[in-house]
Amino acid sequence: MKVSQLFTKTSKNVPGDETAKNARLLIQAGYVYKVMAGVYAYTPLGLRVLENIKRIVREEMNAIGGQEIIMSSLQRRETWETTGRWDDEVVDVWFKTKLKDDTELGLAWSHEEAIMEMMQQFVKSYKDLPTSVYQFQTKLRNELRAKSGIMRGREFVMKDMYSLHASAEDLDTYYSGAIEAYNRVYDRLGIGDDTYVTFASGGAFTKFSHEFQTICDAGEDVLYVHREKNIAVNEEVLDDAVKELGIEKSELEKVKSAEVGNIFNFGTDKSETMGIRFTDSDGTQKPIYLASYGIGITRAMGVIVEKFADDKGLVWPESVAPFTVYLVRIGGDEATKQADELYAELTSKGIEVLYDDRDERPGTKFADAELMGMPHRVTVSDRLIEAGKLEHTERTSGEAVQLTRSELVARLG
């Protein structure tokens, strides 16, 4: 991709109506466009980040047997009435609309009931279990107040997975495997070291639910962590959890954190409410055991920005960066020729390059390279060509080294 072809532009002006670091930088660098409070469009650079995050999540979900689907954003009223969650008093984030004939519809804020309703069409026998399905879907929530840029919007992308089992034991086994898969996801996203599986409230079937919390100043939650023991507890269940785990409050460090994932063991609660059963080997009807597993994709992107960005702009981990290399061209015909060639070579080797082919001054290009945050910057200039070298600069450290072209290609490959 060439910068001259990108329809988005960087801006020297910081958006006046955003305070969240993630939103300010993402807008400034041309990754997102703000549509309204809590609603953002993802432009080419931002979409690439989102797709990279999804790719990682998809690989890990597939690895534990998840089957990808996509549900609808429009939902039937009846779907949610079975569990009493159509009521605005029960769920206060509903967006609702109507068909022309006045039939009421809901805009999906979650797909728990919708997916279970679908699954009961297919899962009839113990032979059909266990099974798990997941999707990447846009959730619409009528939040009273949107905040923190893309970290808490009214529209956001979430990966939600549901596993169905014939027994509590089978669910537990799968659930543990899912926790491991989640840890792999956060490791690959570059936030693994600061992400903890935490004890939190909200378990319908078990005492605690599990949240995946990333230590982050921009987060909304408060966590008590024990780094050596790798234990973390959400403030909301601190007293109970401390008792249960046999640890002292004083051993724990208080930090701010952002919830990047949440998994629930529903047991048979939901299937009993919805009347979803399977026929066991003994011929009797039994409720299905259910668990759900969520990862906020757009929120994860926001957390990555918040954690790694510096005073010069965005800093992307290689695994999610929209491009691996930001190629800066400085100079005349010879520099153009060599930069064109390098762009072609790197691209042919499968390395994603954003090539700054604009007729801009060096300072502008360097500043944009830093603002956009690709992990590697490569400079081709007349001056370097005379020395037979290229310059490679790491975004994280800012360290620059001069290399020959083959050394550079080897390093990036």
Place this chain on the structure above:
RNA sequence: CGGGGUGUGGCGCAGUUGAUAGCGCGCCCGGUUUGGGACCGGGAGGUCGAAGGUUUGAGUCCUUUCACCCCGACCA
């Protein structure tokens, strides 16, 4: 939803005690520049969130309303 703040060219802002708008960035044209967001000259672009009102006169005052940001509440 309670409290606080802000709405002025595409973006960021300034507009003193009311007299029909100005700066920076960006954009267009010409020229000089080219390793850290260049410079010179020329130009386009806004009726000041919206509606109503006070006044000879409103971006400046009043009322209503909408939007956006922050704190809180909420987040199954």
